[in-house]
Amino acid sequence: MSEMYHIPVLLHQCIDGLNINPQGVYVDVTFGGGGHSRAILEKLGPKGRLVVFDQDEDAWANRLDDKRVVFVRHNFRYLYHFLKYLDLMPVDGILADLGVSSHHFDVxxxxxxxxxxxxxxxxxxxxxxxxxxxxxxxxxxxxxxxxxxxxxxxxxxxxxxxxxxxxxxxxxxxxxxxxxxxxxxxxxxxxxxxxxxxxxxxxxxxxxGEMDALREMLQKTVEVLRPRGRLVIMSYHSLEDRMVKNFMRTGDVTKAQAETNIYGHAEVPFKVITRKLIVPSEQEINGNPRARSARLRIAERW
Incomplete structure (x- = not known):
C-alpha cells in the first residue's frame, strides 16, 4: 500500500535538514505512507529510535516492522504528552510534512x-x-x-x-x-x-482543526527538542507557512518580529537554518505535481 499511498516531497532535503545522529531519537509527526520515516531509519544505527505519529487509520497499514520504531496513532498536537509517556525526551529532530497525502486525494x-x-x-x-x-x-x-x-x-x-x-x-x-x-x-x-x-x-x-493542532505542536517543540536539535517542516499553503516562519524566527506563531531584552537582543528558542526557502525543482514537480506548492523550512534549537 505504501508505494502508492504517498510520494514524499523534498525527501533528501528533509533528511539532510535533520542532520541525523545515528544513535539519536527522531520524530516523524506525519507518517502517512512512511517515505520520510524509511529514509530516517536508513540513517539510524541499532540504538537509534524513531517515533511516528499519524491519526489516520489508513496510515497504520504502512507501519514499519522495525524494533526501533514506535507508532503513535494520535494527532501530532499530543507530541509532548506521548514523548513524555515514552520517556524519550529530549529528541534530536522533528520532521513534519503538513500536506495532505496523495492517498487522501485519490480515495x-x-x-x-x-x-x-x-x-x-x-x-x-x-x-x-x-x-x-x-x-x-x-x-x-x-x-x-x-x-x-x-x-x-x-x-x-x-x-x-x-x-x-x-x-x-x-x-x-x-x-x-x-x-x-x-x-x-x-x-x-x-x-x-x-x-x-x-x-x-x-x-x-x-x-x-489543523491550525490549532499545528500551533500546539510547534509550541511543544521548544520543550521536546534538545539543544542543537533540528526542526524540519514542510508546508503547502500560506497560512501554515506563515505560522512556521513566525515560530522559527520568534518562538511565537503570531509574531513576525522577535521581542528583545533590555540590551536589545532578541531572545528566541531557534536559529533559522534556511535563510532562503527551500522549494522543489521543476524536475520534481513534473514527476509529482503535488510538490508544486511545497515550502521547506529548517531551524535548530539553541
Whole structure:
C-alpha cells in the first residue's frame, strides 16, 4: 500500500535538514505512507529510535516492522504528552510534512477531492464526529464566510456562504458533487480548479482543526527538542507557512518580529537554518505535481 499511498516531497532535503545522529531519537509527526520515516531509519544505527505519529487509520497499514520504531496513532498536537509517556525526551529532530497525502486525494469516499463524487467527510481521524457535511449544513452564514476567507483565501467567501445557506434549505449537502455544483457558480473559468481547491482546503482545515493542532505542536517543540536539535517542516499553503516562519524566527506563531531584552537582543528558542526557502525543482514537480506548492523550512534549537 505504501508505494502508492504517498510520494514524499523534498525527501533528501528533509533528511539532510535533520542532520541525523545515528544513535539519536527522531520524530516523524506525519507518517502517512512512511517515505520520510524509511529514509530516517536508513540513517539510524541499532540504538537509534524513531517515533511516528499519524491519526489516520489508513496510515497504520504502512507501519514499519522495525524494533526501533514506535507508532503513535494520535494527532501530532499530543507530541509532548506521548514523548513524555515514552520517556524519550529530549529528541534530536522533528520532521513534519503538513500536506495532505496523495492517498487522501485519490480515495473518493474520504471526500478530500472535488475530482471524485464521494461523501463530504474530510476527517483525517474518522473517529471524530464533525464532517464537512456537518459544517456546510449547520454553520451560520457568517461562520462559513469566515472559514472560506481565512482558511481558503476565497475571494468570494461571503457570496459563496450565502449561496450555501440558501441551497441547504432545499437540499442538504451530502456529497462532494453537491459542494462542487454550488462552489462552481463562483469559480473563475480560467482557474476553476484552483478556486475549488481553496474551498475544499478551507473545509478540510476546519473539520480537522489543523491550525490549532499545528500551533500546539510547534509550541511543544521548544520543550521536546534538545539543544542543537533540528526542526524540519514542510508546508503547502500560506497560512501554515506563515505560522512556521513566525515560530522559527520568534518562538511565537503570531509574531513576525522577535521581542528583545533590555540590551536589545532578541531572545528566541531557534536559529533559522534556511535563510532562503527551500522549494522543489521543476524536475520534481513534473514527476509529482503535488510538490508544486511545497515550502521547506529548517531551524535548530539553541
Amino acid at each position: 473518493a469516499e474520504r471526500g478530500f477531492s472535488f475530482r471524485f463524487d464521494g461523501a463530504l467527510d474530510m476527517r483525517m481521524n474518522r473517529n471524530m464526529k464533525l464532517t464537512a457535511a456537518d459544517v456546510l449544513n449547520n454553520y451560520a452564514e457568517a461562520q462559513l464566510a469566515e472559514l472560506f476567507k481565512f482558511y481558503g483565501e476565497v475571494t468570494s467567501a461571503r457570496r459563496l456562504a450565502a449561496q450555501i445557506v440558501k441551497s441547504r434549505e432545499a437540499h442538504l449537502f451530502a456529497t462532494t458533487g453537491d459542494l462542487k455544483e454550488i462552489a462552481g457558480l463562483f469559480a473563475p473559468k480560467r482557474d476553476a480548479a484552483r478556486f475549488l481547491s481553496q474551498v475544499f482546503q478551507a473545509l478540510r482545515i476546519e473539520v480537522n
